[in-house]
Amino acid sequence: MAQTVLHKANTRGVADHGWLKSYQSFSFAGYYNPDRVNFGALRVLNDDIVTGGMGFGEHPHDNMEIISIPLEGELQHKDSMGNTATIKAGEIQVMSAGTGIFHSEYNSDKNNPAKFLQIWLFPNQRNVTPRYDQILLENQTKRNEFIQILSPDKDDEGVWIYQNAWFNLAYFDTNYSQTYQLHQQGNGVYIFVLKGQITVNGQLLETRDGFGVWEIDSLDIKAVVDAEFLLMEVPMEF
Template sequence: MKTIYYPENERGKNDIGWLKANFSFSFGPYYNPEKISFGALRVLNDDVIAANRGFGMHPHDNMEITTIVLKGALEHKDSMGNTGVINAGDVQIMSAGRGVTHSEFNPLPDEDTESLQIWIYPKVRNIKPRYDQKSFGDSIKHNTFTTLISPDASDNALVLNQDTTFVRGSFDEGKQLNYTINTPGNGAYVFVLEGRVKIEDQLLNKRDALGVHDTASFSIDTLSATSLLIIEVPMK
């Protein structure tokens, strides 16, 4: 098993007032040649968006984009004709394919929105753009992982144009979690949303991450009440 440690305090940061962004990988004003991607995982932006502010219409192509709202809400509009609000507990996916434009806006009058935007390289390029959204608020159970995205829509999960699996879960202190790689050859990016865990001999605190690869499974020990997001991606 091989690992890559991504400490929170080494993330890129950009504060422009209405947007406070944290970049796990090189993005926009942040560039680190050692942090371009983890396998097919290209972007993980951890954003705080002020009330009544957001991103105007902007283009994407040939990227698999996932938005997870942790707190608050985001209003989405795109060139495919989709409009709607992504609330906390919702997951939105968008296959940009051969090209799409969209906007994201915090519609709340007096509350910040906290969200993750995750980009993964596609399995097939230049496909017809596609959009989907699902609420997982009622299906997430304590002390177990819930599958948000899978390659084959198992467990009523969303599907991206890539052999990727996303799972999320909240756990009590003192649990040993065993994670098995779903797609042989994939690696897993373990992102600590809250709490403190240990994987092998590596301690991880809030917003730290560990890339794990060249293994079929690994264990996670929770050292406090913990919330985790695991993103499994092809390494080649």
Template sequence: MSQVIHRADSRGHADHGWLNSHHTFSFASYFDPKRMGFGALRVINDDVVAPSRGFGTHPHANMEIISVPLEGSLAHKDTMGHDFVISKGEVQAMTAGTGVAHSEFNHSDRESVNFLQIWVLPRLMGVKPAYSQKTFEPNERVNRWQLVVSPDGRQGSVTINQDAHFSMAKIDVGRSLDYELQGDDHGAYIFVISGNVKVDGETLGPRDGLGLTDPKLLTIAAESDAEILLMDVPMTVI
């Protein structure tokens, strides 16, 4: 088993005033040839958007785009006709496919919104665009895995066009969780939202990321109360 670690303070950073963004992988003006993604996982942006500000309408194609609000709410509109607010406790997935345009704005005129914007390379190119949004009960991820993204929508998860599985967990200090990969040639990327955990001999803090290739079974132990997002993705992308 091999690993790659990305500490929070090593991420790319862009401060546009209205947008404060940290990039785990190369994105926009931040480029590092050693950080072009992890298997099918291409982008993890940790974005803070000022009140009433946001991303104007812009296009995407052939990418799976997942949004996970951590604090606050986003107002989403797209050319498929969706006009929704996405809040903490919800997860949104959009299959860009043959092409879609959307906008994302902070729904509040008083408080900032913090969300994770995650891009995953698709399994099939040129598919019909699609949208999925679900609410997830936080208590159902305490000391257990809560599936939030999958290729087939099982367990009430949002659906994407890739054999990828995202799970969230809140782990109490002193507790641990095992995780078994969902497919051959898959890897696991652990992103720490809050707290401290130990994985494969490494202690990870808030916003640290750790990618493990071919781990078969891995154990995540909480060294403090912690919340994590685990992304189980194919390592070979066609």
């Protein structure tokens, strides 16, 4: 029988540092909820807004798969591997922190905020050589289908990570429905609604709601109104 967890948008942790406002679906930094430490291998899902001209100073990471998905604006990235890049809406960035990296991110546009999702997954291999990748998402404007943006396969669509996880973006028109088939037994799915309303196996989700489902083989997803959402399939045990 399917197991579920519902995280309504207004129950997330909130950190307001002036230059940064962060809405946290799982325990992070000063926000701790023992019932929201992770969803399987999914450790962090932060919905961040960075004020123009501000950003994250250099800080370390290790043994974590770190994914950034810009929603509006752009961020300047620098890291200890020698990478300097700009990531913007329509792209996805991934870092395998492995044995350890330092990086910084700044919003160089002084007049407009940058909005992005910061996502961390536990890896299935520890102490790998750190790596960085960034791609322009293909098919990002296609509607009424699942658009794969991440997988464990270097030769598949999107970026790849050291974990048996698959991420899809979707833009569904009102009343459109589709079934999502899981890739791997023992995985669960966490859905985060960016805009609009959908139902997942009958559960209504609204903008910025999160919904986790596991012990399933498939999901039935329907748009109540035009909707955008991120679907993250991750191992529940790792």
